[in-house]
Amino acid sequence: MNVIDLRSDTVTKPTASMRAAIAACEVGDDVIDVDPTCDRLERRTAELLGKEAAIFMPSGTMTNQVAVRIHCKPGDEFICEAGCHIYNYEQGAFAQLSGVVARTVEGPAGVLSASQLKGLIRPFNDHLVRTKLVCLENTHNRGAGKVQPYDHVEEICTWAHESGLRTHLDGARLFNAVAATGISAEQWSRHFDTVSVCFSKGLGAPVGSALAGPKEMIQEARRHRKLFGGGMRQCGIIAAGALYALEHHRARLVEDHANAQLLAEAIRQTEGISLSPKDVDTNIIIFAVEPALGSSAQFAAELKQQGVLSLPISGTQVRLVTHLDVTEALCRQAAKIIKQVAGELA
């Protein structure tokens, strides 16, 4: 049986051309001086994001948490949406490793408005943490790949900077937001001091993430990367995959978005399951399973029986993610299987 893996866009495997690029790449010792392929990746990433510099790391968790560490000292606080990745899915590293507190604000489908944040900055007072940073996530994973409205981003970040706060964008799927809106990565990034992007998600690279920002902050990030154990020697081997992904797989993200619409449409048409949130902006679909059909885990188990891998993300919700390794045809087949499973469980 042909397995259709829709659990995450992280499951993408390197293509033959990407493997060729990896096999042929030039390398150096990036801890002792520099790996030339990694250096090219960092420069190219910085350029695309309109930043002075960028630094490559083994994961998005590391780029995000190093960013928090650049902006916040122990006893500082960052503001973020309550469902965001940095707060929820990185094992509380901000507190655990860096002594930083999160201030969470709930936004519909992960979308925050400036009006929710104004008033949250704490006065200087020995009882209180110091508010230092606003983190946004675009697209928002838990919000089903929701694109942050551009004007919200602009208003939030303008307010933040005027108020003396720093801003960080968790742009693990920023290129999906670019593909969905036509707003360039540089334009999105303009509003943030630092931006992290992932190469191993929709772009299809095997491993890696980058953090971009002003030269000085990236220099500081290098120190924190070392501390976290993210200094890698001949890292060109993986940077080559990331560079290939960056150059060849950005444009095609629109295909993943179109395929996500196929799945969303099928779910809309099916009794017993419903999109939650309703909108599918990019490549992530989350749907709720009505109790009558059983739990999300049961639904996912049935799908697996039929060759479709999905991810239950709460007792009632299932996530699907389209990506490089699932074609339109496979998505149509998955859509059919979803309808069929819902029918059987009803």
Add this chain to the structure above:
Amino acid sequence: MNVIDLRSDTVTKPTASMRAAIAACEVGDDVIDVDPTCDRLERRTAELLGKEAAIFMPSGTMTNQVAVRIHCKPGDEFICEAGCHIYNYEQGAFAQLSGVVARTVEGPAGVLSASQLKGLIRPFNDHLVRTKLVCLENTHNRGAGKVQPYDHVEEICTWAHESGLRTHLDGARLFNAVAATGISAEQWSRHFDTVSVCFSKGLGAPVGSALAGPKEMIQEARRHRKLFGGGMRQCGIIAAGALYALEHHRARLVEDHANAQLLAEAIRQTEGISLSPKDVDTNIIIFAVEPALGSSAQFAAELKQQGVLSLPISGTQVRLVTHLDVTEALCRQAAKIIKQVAGELA
């Protein structure tokens, strides 16, 4: 001018009898072995709270944060109400010193319901922190001295324990809840693994707080207290004041509550200011100042001109706290001044 200090119940000063008790107390080296007065205070506190043991510390911040540390390791999470003291007014020590993450839930006037918490326990998963603890605050400072409804406390703690979580009560003003409800301290405490109480607030002692709980946890607390620098030598000197307060000033807290009603009533009758929250359960009154009358800071400044000290706690809110050192007569006078100031500013 006779200053009426309603900023906090922490401003209470030791009475003549309390000073006499302090001057006469027996002492010992509590770090090297034991201070007998401190030991008596600890035993008496444990008894009142129905716990095996208690430990004296210099502040409520220390008892609360040591409690978090007993229950949570780095990478663990506690659930609390979004306006509570532990999350907001202890400089994020849980994260800063202990690597622990806070999960905040908003409750009206600081009151949480079990239904809000069910479903928040995170599954075991390397992406996620481990949910370990629920913290409640009773009475709730930011909720204007709100008494947690007893059945809420019972339901939340029962669910927590059934779910394998620990529970901690920030009972800085627990004796106010006792005075307001007639439910004993022991009865309230029954639902919690650990309970902290403050002696320097409504009870009127100069300094100190205690943490009560099972013997083993309190033994562990001793170690954390040393770490935080809370080991004190002849601490009987302050424990004597706390012990005096505990024995002589619990019953009279009802007077503070009656005085708070006087103030509340005056505010209800006054245009331009309004109780926020509406209920005054114990000794704390929070009122909102309408924009037409200026900011809360301006209102407080006017009150100060007339000899009434208050605490602006947000741009629009002012807090008043009744206590041992303000008699009914002074509260009546303060009520009159508040009305008068509101009238002048209108």
Add this chain to the structure above:
Amino acid sequence: MNVIDLRSDTVTKPTASMRAAIAACEVGDDVIDVDPTCDRLERRTAELLGKEAAIFMPSGTMTNQVAVRIHCKPGDEFICEAGCHIYNYEQGAFAQLSGVVARTVEGPAGVLSASQLKGLIRPFNDHLVRTKLVCLENTHNRGAGKVQPYDHVEEICTWAHESGLRTHLDGARLFNAVAATGISAEQWSRHFDTVSVCFSKGLGAPVGSALAGPKEMIQEARRHRKLFGGGMRQCGIIAAGALYALEHHRARLVEDHANAQLLAEAIRQTEGISLSPKDVDTNIIIFAVEPALGSSAQFAAELKQQGVLSLPISGTQVRLVTHLDVTEALCRQAAKIIKQVAGELA
């Protein structure tokens, strides 16, 4: 039986006059604004140490660890003598709470020389911590109350400052060094950015320590004190004892030193036990028990039988400390008992 407690100078109890001063002291809420007695203590301490400001805390562990925190960020390093209090007897708070690394250097009886330190400053490099601080201890507890030679202190601190390092003096027993040398507290303190002193040791106060330094650093210390739970309300109650101790018990420390010589002389004359280290500079005596006489714990147990309390500090070493509550007569008696016990155990 009259117990002679030589375990530590921390066991000193408040005198009648000190108790009177405590009972009569003026107080205020030191967290909300200021406690006038605490304020007087802080000003007087700053004056004696020749510093701009000082801050009162519940323990020497807190003043020392707050000092480390003022000078060092996570990933910074301080240099100290391997047997010092900050490294050994404060539960590693520098690492545990502040993420700071200790670089230990062994000095005879706790005395360091500048030549040992030169060359230890780490170059800037992402592999390495940043060397930021030198901590000295004077007198040195584990070095048997050893007074640091003044020229060593001067040379070390001059080198440190010229090298861009900060310096902190753990002066828990600084006034013993003053009494022993005639060099003023101000003169000793001149070489250090921050100085901590204890009131509850030889000075005989029930509780407390102060940290002195430049105004800005002490302002920062206030924030860290709050974080550690060291903010105390009407702390005048204990500050009064400390202030009394500071004014009335400094001059008499020479008596403790004379009494220590009595004990030292007795030990020198006794077979089977010997001073270790040889010199007794101030009020601390450490002696080694020869294996033939049993362990240090056994020796201490025998002494206790005869009414003399001592502290075994290693398998073979026993510590004695003279102080305010043991008169010359009692020390002579203790000396006799020590000789006698050694004789019996031989």
Add this chain to the structure above:
Amino acid sequence: MNVIDLRSDTVTKPTASMRAAIAACEVGDDVIDVDPTCDRLERRTAELLGKEAAIFMPSGTMTNQVAVRIHCKPGDEFICEAGCHIYNYEQGAFAQLSGVVARTVEGPAGVLSASQLKGLIRPFNDHLVRTKLVCLENTHNRGAGKVQPYDHVEEICTWAHESGLRTHLDGARLFNAVAATGISAEQWSRHFDTVSVCFSKGLGAPVGSALAGPKEMIQEARRHRKLFGGGMRQCGIIAAGALYALEHHRARLVEDHANAQLLAEAIRQTEGISLSPKDVDTNIIIFAVEPALGSSAQFAAELKQQGVLSLPISGTQVRLVTHLDVTEALCRQAAKIIKQVAGELA
């Protein structure tokens, strides 16, 4: 000019065959479930080290610091040699990220003896950290690739385990110790609870390290790896290089050792420079430059002019490391250049 890079064995670049293995490797999402190549590498590593399980990470800093974290909680202490990598070259992560204290003991060329450690375990006491772990490094980088004497390792680890301590081996260059002694990796590892090995040093892989130990500890390590940001998706791409290195480049380490002897012999014969330490056990040579010839930095600069890259590791010491990418012929050439430079500078 043909550059001979002797700065470190980390500079090794993947060979053509290794690149082919990388390009052809099977991959999977190692965060979501498992990467099959990484899984093979982990099993093979565990097997070679005689452990139940192993886990792959991006760096030796991460494997070492995760090991510290498995064995020690905040407020715990590990004992190590004063010049070791974990204490000196990992930015104090043990303190900075994990709140752990290091107790350093100096050993000649990094070699510790059990007699130095016995007596260092701290008693249970609230003043003290808890001694939990002994870390050894074999071969010892700063000791010039010194092989720890097997009987020392055995005696230290036996004592540690009998005393309730855990043991960790920083085996970044363990396979060099194996090649030098004929004692198997399994035999060395038997004495340690956990062992880390590096693939990117003498073995010649581009990136990566593994931590091996009991199944349960490695499961826990997985959680800490995620926290540090070391979870990598299709990590087979780099694991393939590590696996190739492990299978094909262990046996040839003896060649590096022979080449190191060539260099050592040249240094012995040369005036003005001398081996420091004297012994060259494996592939690392450290030599001291006499002041008459200038600083180590000047010596290294001259070598660089002649095409030999070396690493000044202190004001007077230069390090050379032989490895996969420098043949015997190149080492002979380097030896000649070293003699020549010493002659010119004399």
